[in-house]
Amino acid sequence: MNQTMNLGSLITGSLNDTLAVSLPLFRTELCLAATIVLVLLCRMLPLLRRLDAGLVALGGVCFALWFAWNDMRGIPVGGLQDGSAGGAAIVRQELFGGLLVFDSLTAYIRLLLMGFLAVYIPFTKASGIPDHEDGADFYTLVLGATLGMCLMASANHLLMVFMAVEMASVPSYALAGLLKGRKASSEAALKYAVYGAGAAGIMLYGISLLAGLLGTCHLPSMAAELSRVVDAGSASGNVMVLALGGLMVAVGLAFKLSAVPFHFWCPDVFEGAAAEIGGFLSVASKAAAVALLLRICFGLGVPTTGHGAVAAIGANLAELGSTRHFIVAVVGLMAAVTCTLGNLAAYGQTNMKRLLAYSTIAHAGYLMMAVAAAVAMVGIDPAGSRDAVSAVAFYLGTYLFMNLGAFAIVALLRNRLRSEEIDSYAGLVRSSPGIVIATGVVLVSLIGLPPLAGFVAKFLVFSSLVQAITAGAERPLMLVLLVVGGFNTVISLFYYLRVLKVMTFDPPPADRPGGEFSLVSLPGAIVTALVVPVVVLGIFWSGLYACAQLAGAFAS
């Protein structure tokens, strides 16, 4: 009899949690799921089949963007500006019984992803890679993958972490093979799928080790258990298993981030798949992976307080110090190697997409540096830690425009020149100066030179490293990271500028197909829409930075 009463209250509690709390904050994802169904339904009905799948998808994404924007606006700004601890203003809401979490980082990344889709869908319409027949499949896959990425940004439970990674990855494998019949494309898809399956398997094993040892998959509870287990002493042998599990989870994350040594898929997939897919993978997938990295690093390394959290069961900041040390060492070392190898390997590339793939790898390194700094400063300089997370968020915001701009230029030039080799861009400035200027802006911003957005982003990342050094958080490693980062910025100068040199100084080939590429056309308008923010954000960056700071507030 007691049992039945319990069951009733359990059901009521779960119903309340789901309907009143969770679903309203989950409407962006619900909107995406509804759009997927709508896109597919439209293809089944004879009249609606004429309707372009891209338009349906864009409509749904606009709704989702609106919801994401409202969620972001609903987060109170106060408490941060005045430099106080900011604890009161932090919104943290666990959804679905702790499987997901809604906070300012979730809202920011979600808004970023929806904004990305709102730009990306018109771009794919202009570049013409999913034609009318492929449209429904293509947009279903893109929306499905983005749904997974939203979950990656809000995962609060290792089950959801794994599931979100798979939801984001598996549609991407199919996207990589979008150009059926092309050997390179099929090869890219297969390679991506095999690598992804291997990484997912290793990650799952790591998750099972962690869950088996800690007795829970809920990240805040895991942090609490971690502080107990690690505190019990390393003699018990548990610590070695925990480290092994952590490293195995890191393998899965590194695969999503395309961090060295799990980056091998990246250049091949980018070269084999269409440039549109490269843009999707390098911007959206990367943003979600970095958000997930932040989630796991902060989830395991920092005890969670605040509404809806497990009431801080004995976990305190100091006890998790060794966990954080481990995380910082792994992320920091990986960041340094990733950044250097990405930049060095970009030198020998003759294919523009391959070059951008290595550039993507290098940028993952810069982002991971800031993540390492953010985790290192927890407990030593909370404001610095928040700033480092803001730097990551800002970087992702500008990276959207820079890198999608770069891939858009590659895709649209491919339509004219029938080639993606750097040599085929020779002397383009004579026939189409507009596109060369756009390329110049994007590449210089990717280097990180003022006065463009990339400079501000890179400056924020490096300043967070400096902040960590002054605060004395993991000082040797942060010094190494700062030196490596500076060195890499210099060497990246050469391979980006080589592209510009080919475009401007080299004589154009005699048999160049296609006419001039004017910016006053639909493709040109897309490029302009992506490049202008790169310039504008380099000068008026306070608006985006305010949003990024809001996102950074999650690391309180």
Add this chain to the structure above:
Amino acid sequence: MITSLLASAVPMSGLLAALPVAAVNWHSVLFLLFAAVACACAVAVVLADNVVRMAFYLVLSLAATAGLFFLAGAEFVGAMQLMIYVGGTLVLLVFGVMLTAQAPFVAIKTSTGDRVLAGMVGAALLAVLLQAAFRVEPWRRPAMAAVAAPAATPIGMALLGVRVDEPVAGAPPAAVRSGYLLPFEIVSVHLLVVLVGAAYLARAKRRRTPRAIDVAASSVGPVVTAREAARSSASALASGGQR
């Protein structure tokens, strides 16, 4: 040894019950039998040269693993293992392998160098994992606990979002314990998307508008639409190999 590995792979307390302690009983005999079959067949998958045989050994290995789950009292996991893995591999065997395996692809030959390299990597990984599994005290302890109730009901309720099972001893308390309604529902969206992707890749497409590969590549020029241009340039980029 196997149990320790399994315990780490599927963290269910019931699994720990499978370690034999006392005199030989049928439980231990069955455990050793299933474990031996699972290991031997797993090795056979790697060593076999013929694809069909590989798939058959895989079915045996997975079925034996399901037997281990049943022995451990995790009958839900065992049933899932049978349905998803054994059933799935069987379908793979029948359709995937037997229908598509043609003479050049039936036999897979591995070079000696690859074998040595794979063996070294595999042995290193096994050593690390074994050491890890044996280091954790609770995973090493032989225990023979009685399995309380059928595990399927609590799992089914959890999939509906309500957790009726008793919390594991020592687990941190929580206000609302996480049910699995969200993963259960969201994975259906995922499966839908993946099905669409698989259908796209598998479909032999009969295009209404002929692909630019098939028309002459002379339609190049400023007048071509973006769509045609993208199609044909994509094909022009192909490094050979359009079939």
